[in-house]
Amino acid sequence: MKKTGYYGEWGGAFIPEVLYETFEELNAAFTQVKKDPSFWQEYVSLMSTYSCRPTPLTFAENLSDHFGGARIFIKREDLNHTGAHKANNVMGQGLLVKKMGKKRVIAETGAGQHGVATATMAAKFGLECTIYMGEEDVMRQRPNVFWMEKLGATVVPVTSGSKTLKDAINEAFRDWVTRMEDTHYVMGTVCGPHPFPEMVAWFQSIIGKEARTQIMEQFGKLPSRVYACVGGGSNAMGVFQGFLDEKTVELIGVEAGGKGLDSGQHAARLAGKDASAGVAQGYKTMFLQNDDGQMMDTHSVAAGLDYVGVSPILTDLWKSGRVRFAAATDREVMEALDLTMKKEGIIPALESTHAFVQAFKEAGDMNRDEALIINMSGRGDKDIFTIAHAFDDPSWKAFITQKGAEYAS
Amino acid sequence: MKKTGYYGEWGGAFIPEVLYETFEELNAAFTQVKKDPSFWQEYVSLMSTYSCRPTPLTFAENLSDHFGGARIFIKREDLNHTGAHKANNVMGQGLLVKKMGKKRVIAETGAGQHGVATATMAAKFGLECTIYMGEEDVMRQRPNVFWMEKLGATVVPVTSGSKTLKDAINEAFRDWVTRMEDTHYVMGTVCGPHPFPEMVAWFQSIIGKEARTQIMEQFGKLPSRVYACVGGGSNAMGVFQGFLDEKTVELIGVEAGGKGLDSGQHAARLAGKDASAGVAQGYKTMFLQNDDGQMMDTHSVAAGLDYVGVSPILTDLWKSGRVRFAAATDREVMEALDLTMKKEGIIPALESTHAFVQAFKEAGDMNRDEALIINMSGRGDKDIFTIAHAFDDPSWKAFITQKGAEYAS
Amino acid sequence: MHLNSQIETALADPDKKILLMTHIVLGYPSLEVNRQVIKQMVENGVDLIEMQIPFSEPMADGPVIVKANQDAIENGITVKECLEFAREMTETHSIPFLFMTYYNILFKYGVEDFFKKAKDMGITGFIIPDLPPEEGEEFFKLTDKYEIAPIMIYAPTSTAERMQELAKYGGGFIYCVARKGVTGQQTDFDEEFDAYIKKCRDNAKLPLAVGFGISSKADVDYLTERADIAVIGTKTIKLVESEGVEAVGPFIAGLR
Amino acid sequence: MHLNSQIETALADPDKKILLMTHIVLGYPSLEVNRQVIKQMVENGVDLIEMQIPFSEPMADGPVIVKANQDAIENGITVKECLEFAREMTETHSIPFLFMTYYNILFKYGVEDFFKKAKDMGITGFIIPDLPPEEGEEFFKLTDKYEIAPIMIYAPTSTAERMQELAKYGGGFIYCVARKGVTGQQTDFDEEFDAYIKKCRDNAKLPLAVGFGISSKADVDYLTERADIAVIGTKTIKLVESEGVEAVGPFIAGLR
Ligand SMILES: Cc1ncc(COP(=O)(O)O)c(C=O)c1O
Numbered sequence A, B: 001m002k003k004t005g006y007y008g009e010w011g012g013a014f015i016p017e018v019l020y021e022t023f024e025e026l027n028a029a030f031t032q033v034k035k036d037p038s039f040w041q042e043y044v045s046l047m048s049t050y051s052c053r054p055t056p057l058t059f060a061e062n063l064s065d066h067f068g069g070a071r072i073f074i075k076r077e078d079l080n081h082t083g084a085h086k087a088n089n090v091m092g093q094g095l096l097v098k099k100m101g102k103k104r105v106i107a108e109t110g111a112g113q114h115g116v117a118t119a120t121m122a123a124k125f126g127l128e129c130t131i132y133m134g135e136e137d138v139m140r141q142r143p144n145v146f147w148m149e150k151l152g153a154t155v156v157p158v159t160s161g162s163k164t165l166k167d168a169i170n171e172a173f174r175d176w177v178t179r180m181e182d183t184h185y186v187m188g189t190v191c192g193p194h195p196f197p198e199m200v201a202w203f204q205s206i207i208g209k210e211a212r213t214q215i216m217e218q219f220g221k222l223p224s225r226v227y228a229c230v231g232g233g234s235n236a237m238g239v240f241q242g243f244l245d246e247k248t249v250e251l252i253g254v255e256a257g258g259k260g261l262d263s264g265q266h267a268a269r270l271a272g273k274d275a276s277a278g279v280a281q282g283y284k285t286m287f288l289q290n291d292d293g294q295m296m297d298t299h300s301v302a303a304g305l306d307y308v309g310v311s312p313i314l315t316d317l318w319k320s321g322r323v324r325f326a327a328a329t330d331r332e333v334m335e336a337l338d339l340t341m342k343k344e345g346i347i348p349a350l351e352s353t354h355a356f357v358q359a360f361k362e363a364g365d366m367n368r369d370e371a372l373i374i375n376m377s378g379r380g381d382k383d384i385f386t387i388a389h390a391f392d393d394p395s396w397k398a399f400i401t402q403k404g405a406e407y408a409s
Numbered sequence C, D: 001m002h003l004n005s006q007i008e009t010a011l012a013d014p015d016k017k018i019l020l021m022t023h024i025v026l027g028y029p030s031l032e033v034n035r036q037v038i039k040q041m042v043e044n045g046v047d048l049i050e051m052q053i054p055f056s057e058p059m060a061d062g063p064v065i066v067k068a069n070q071d072a073i074e075n076g077i078t079v080k081e082c083l084e085f086a087r088e089m090t091e092t093h094s095i096p097f098l099f100m101t102y103y104n105i106l107f108k109y110g111v112e113d114f115f116k117k118a119k120d121m122g123i124t125g126f127i128i129p130d131l132p133p134e135e136g137e138e139f140f141k142l143t144d145k146y147e148i149a150p151i152m153i154y155a156p157t158s159t160a161e162r163m164q165e166l167a168k169y170g171g172g173f174i175y176c177v178a179r180k181g182v183t184g185q186q187t188d189f190d191e192e193f194d195a196y197i198k199k200c201r202d203n204a205k206l207p208l209a210v211g212f213g214i215s216s217k218a219d220v221d222y223l224t225e226r227a228d229i230a231v232i233g234t235k236t237i238k239l240v241e242s243e244g245v246e247a248v249g250p251f252i253a254g255l256r
C-alpha cells in the first residue's frame, strides 16, 4: 500500500473514500504534466501574457539605507494579475483542469484573494465557478465578493464552524464529494491532501526561479536571507524553492503573531508554542488545536494568514531546521506598512507586510554587502477597508459613514 | 521670437510671465535628456524593476470568438505599479526632477490615479509632495486620497470652480507660480503648456513601442486598428506612437459619451459637436466651452475622462484625419465592462472600458485574420465605489450602510 | 465480543430481514438527551448504534450533523466524556456500539491509547471517514489487537478493484455510502443504485450496511434483501430537534 | 487717446507722486455695484482702472478674485455685457480704463473683433496674464492698429534679458508683479524687492506699475518714488464684501 505525498512525517492524503478515484485521476494528470516540459512552457507563456511574469525584483534603496545594513530587494508578486501570487497557482491548476477536461471549478477563500484569482481563471478558461467563503469573511471582504460575482462566480457564504477559511475548505470538500466528475477543487495554498501541496508548490516555484535569476543579475550573488509570510505557505514555498539547495541562504517564514504569541490570539503554528501535530482538512501538519484535537480560533489583522494549519512541506523544513520561523504582531505590521509606503511608494498586502517586519528587524545587523529578499506576496490596496480601519483614519470613517447614510436613505 | 510646442495650430505655452524661466529650465532639461540615450535606458530599467514593464499584451481569445471577427489583443497597462499607465509618465518626470535637483513635486488629480502615482514616485525619490484635487473628487475618490496620504503626500481639496480636475490644474499652477524654484509640477496628461504634451507623450511612448514589438511576435503582423480611451490623451498617445507611421494601422480614440452626445452631459471634445477651439490651462486645443469662452461642466462615469480639454497632439491628429474619434456612453461602458470581466477575467478601469466599447462595436465586422489592440490603461478594482454603485449592487450598498452605521455609532 | 459475531447473531434472527443502525452525535444537544434517545432506539429494535465523537472539522458530513458537531463542542463536550458515556451505554444496552469520528480525534489522543480506551469501554467498531487504508498503517495494526472492527467505506465512485483492496482491511461490515455527497440529503433508489449495491456485494465478504439519506420505512423496505444493515443518520437528529425525544421510539418502530 | 499719453498727462500732475490703479471684477457682485464702486474710485482720485472680464479658469489669480470670477459667471455675466459696461464707464469717467482678462476671452470672441470692439468702447489697454509674447503673434499685430496698449508683465523671476525682450512689445506701462504667487497675498517690501524694482526700471522705458498685495497707505508710500503706479486689487474687493460700497471712497482717499 503506497503512502505518498509525505514530507518527513507530514502530509499525506486523508480523504473520504468517495474521492479516491478523483485523486487517482488528479495524481495521474499532475504526474504527467509535471514531467512534460512543454506544459511548464505553456504555463510560463500564459503567465507572461495574461499576468505580468517575470514579476520584477525591486531594489529598495531607501529602506536599505534607512536600516543601514543588508541591501533589501523586494520580489513583486503584487504586480501579478489580480494582485497577488495566488494567480500563479490558480492559472497553473486552470491549465491542468483544461487537460483533465473538467467543466467546473470550486475553491475556498479566506481573504478573498484566492477566490478572486479562481473566479478570474474560470472566466478566462470558460469554467463554471463556485467559491466557498466563511460568512464572517464575506462580511469583512465584501469588495472581493463583489468582484468574484462580477467575474461570473457564485459565492457561497459558509455558516458552519468559525465561519472562516478552514470552514470554507470543509465546505469545498463537501461540494467536491457531491460532484467530482466534472469538478476540480482549486486548493488555494500548499496544504490539503496530496497532491495539492506538491502541485501548488510546483506552480509557485516560478517565484523562486525568477528571484534567483534576478538577484544574480542585479546583485551579482545570492542573498543571505529570504523572507516570506506564511499563511498556508504557498508564497513562501514559491520563493524558497529558488534557494532551498543553497546552504548559505537562510530562509525565514513569518507567521501572524496577532496580538502576541502569548495572547492566544494569533495564527503562529511554527513560530509559537501553541500548535501540535494533527490531521485535518485532509493532511497531517502542525495545527492550532486544543488537547482534544478540536481546532482553535485564530487571529490576525491579515485575513490571509489567519489559518489553523500550515503546509506540511514547511513543517518538515521547520523540523529539519532548514527554514526558520518568526512571528509579526498586528501592531508591528501596521508600523512596517507605514514605513514601506512612505519610503518606497509600495503598498504591501497586510499578509506580505509580515515578511517585511522580520526583515526590518534583521536588516540593520547584516552587512551592506549582503542582500536579503522579501517576497511581497500581494498588494495592499485590496485591503483598504482593513487598512484604513486599522490606521483608524478619521476621513475614511467619515467617508464611509456618509456613503452609508446615502444608501440607507 | 520662437513659438514652440505646436502641433499644427494646437498647443503652445500660454503661461504667466513668472514661470518663464521655470519653463526655460524645464525645456532645457527635457531637451537634454530626450537626446541622451542613457536617460531612456535608465527610464526603461526603472520601469522594469520598480513597475512591471514590459506590460503584457494579452490575447483575448474568448472576446475574439464572441464577436467572431478581428483577433482582440489587450495591452495591459493595468499591471503597472499603482495600476495604470499614469506610472509611466510620473516615473519619467521623477527621473527628470532628480536631474534638475528639485526637492518638491506637485500634481493635479481627478480620478486620483495620477495623484497616487505621483505620491508613489515622490516616496520612492524622497521628494516632498502636494496633490491638488477638486473637493468633489476628494469626496468621490476617498480611497485614493487615503493612499496618497499614507504614501506621505499632502492632499489639498480644491474648492474653486467646478471643484474637479480642471480646477485642480489651475490650483497646481497657482502653487507653482508661488514656489517654482524647488518645485516641479508633474502634469498628469499630454496637455498643458509645452513641453508637457511632448514630454508626457515621450514617456508614454513606451506603451506603443512595446505593443508594436509584442503584436509582431504574437500575431506576426501589424494590427488593423488600435483603440484607446481619451481623457487628456496620454494613454492614447502612448500606444498610438507605436503605430503612427504605419498608414495601414487605423487609430481610434474613444471619449466619454456620458449620457449621450446630445445630452450636454458628456466629455467628448473631438467625437462630439460641442467643443470649439480655445486657449486655457496653458495651451490651445478644442475645449468644451460656451460662446463666451467659459468652460462647461462635463460628465462621465469615468472620472479620468471627465475633462474639458484634450491633448493638442491628438487634436492635430484628429484634424489631419490620422486618428478617428468615437464616444462611448456610460451605459455602453457598464455593459462592456460586464462582458470583459465575464469573458476574460479582466477588470478594466471605467476609463479604459471606453476603448473596449468601440472595439466591441467594430470587431465583428473585421476579418478573423486581422488583429486589433485595445489599450487597457488601468485596472478597475480601484473604482469599486463607482462600479458597484453604477451596477446598483444591493449587497455592496448593504455592506457600506452597515459599515457606515458602525462608524457612526 | 467481536462485531462480526455480534452482527452474525443479529442477522440470524429470522424476524429481522434487515438490521438497523442509527447515528448519534455525542453531546448534541446533550449527553442526557443522547441517553434517552439511545434508550428509545434500543427498545424499539435498533441493532447497532454509531456514536459520533464531535470534531470541529467534520468534512464528510452534511449541514445537520455539522451543526450538531459544532453545537456539541460549543457546549463543552470532551473526548473523555464521550468515552465515559460509551462505557455507560455498552453496560446498559446489549447491542453493539461503534465510534464514528474523524482521525484527528484518535491521533491527538494517541492512536493506540484510543484503541485501548475504546476497547475498555466496550466499543466494537470504528468508522473513520477520513482515514483511507493508505494512511492507516498505525491504525490497522491495532484493530486485531484490540478487537475493534475497522469499518471500511465503499462509495459509488469505487471501482471493483478498489473495493477488493478495501475489503482486505475491513471488519464488522462494509459501510456502503448510498450516493455521492455528504450526509443528510435524500438518496434516489434506482437502477444505478441497484447496480452499485450489486457491485459492493460482489466485492465484499462482510455484510453490507447502506447509509446516507435513509429516512423512511420505504427506504428501509427497499434496502431489505439488497443490504444487511440500513443506517439512519440525520433523520433522527432532525426528529429530536423538531418533535423531541419521544418521537424517536415510534419512528424506529415503524421502520421495519 | 493713447494710454501712454494718458499716463504721461496724469504723471505730469505735480500733486501726484504716484498714480493709483484699481481692479474691478466685472459682474461681481453685480454691474450695479461695479458702477458705484468705480464712481467712488474715480471721485477719490484713482487714475486708472483695470476691469477684469471674468473667466472660468483664472489661473493667475488668488482665491478672492477666483471666487469673484466664478460668482460673476454664475450670476450670468457675459462678455457682451462687460463690453457695454465698459462703454458706459469710459463715457462717464475721463480716466483710462483697461481690460484685464485671460486670452481665451479674446480668442473665442475673435481676437481682432475683440480689439475693434474694445477700442469702440474706449478701452486703452489690455492686461492678459496668460499671453506671453511668444504666443501673441496675432495679438501684438493689432495693438498699434487699434491703439490699445499691451501691458507687459515683469516678474521677480524675470531676467534682465527677458525684461528687455518683453519691453519690445509693451505699451502704456509695465506691470511689475511684486512677488511670486497669485493675487491677493501680502507682499514683503524689502531689499530684495528694491533690487527687483531697480532691475525693472533699468530694463524698461515705460512707467512701472507695481501690483500684487498692495493694500495700505504704507504700501503706497513705500512705492512712491520707486514706481509710477500702485495697483490695488484684491483689497477693494474684500472691502466691498465686508464693509460695502461706501467704504471704497474713504479707503482710496486715504491711500495717497
Ligand atoms: C497577499 C497574500 N499573501 C499571503 C497569503 C497567505 O497564503 P500563503 O501562505 O499560501 O502564501 C495570502 C492568502 O490569502 C494572500 O492573499
Ligand SMILES: Cc1ncc(COP(=O)(O)O)c(C=O)c1O
Binding pocket: B084, B085, B086, B110, B111, B112, B113, B114, B188, B189, B190, B229, B230, B231, B232, B233, B234, B235, B236, B303, B304, B305, B349, B351, B352, B377, B378, B379
Ligand atoms: C485608468 C485611466 N485611464 C485613462 C485616463 C485618462 O487619461 P489619459 O487620456 O491621459 O490617458 C485616466 C485618468 O485618470 C485613468 O486613470
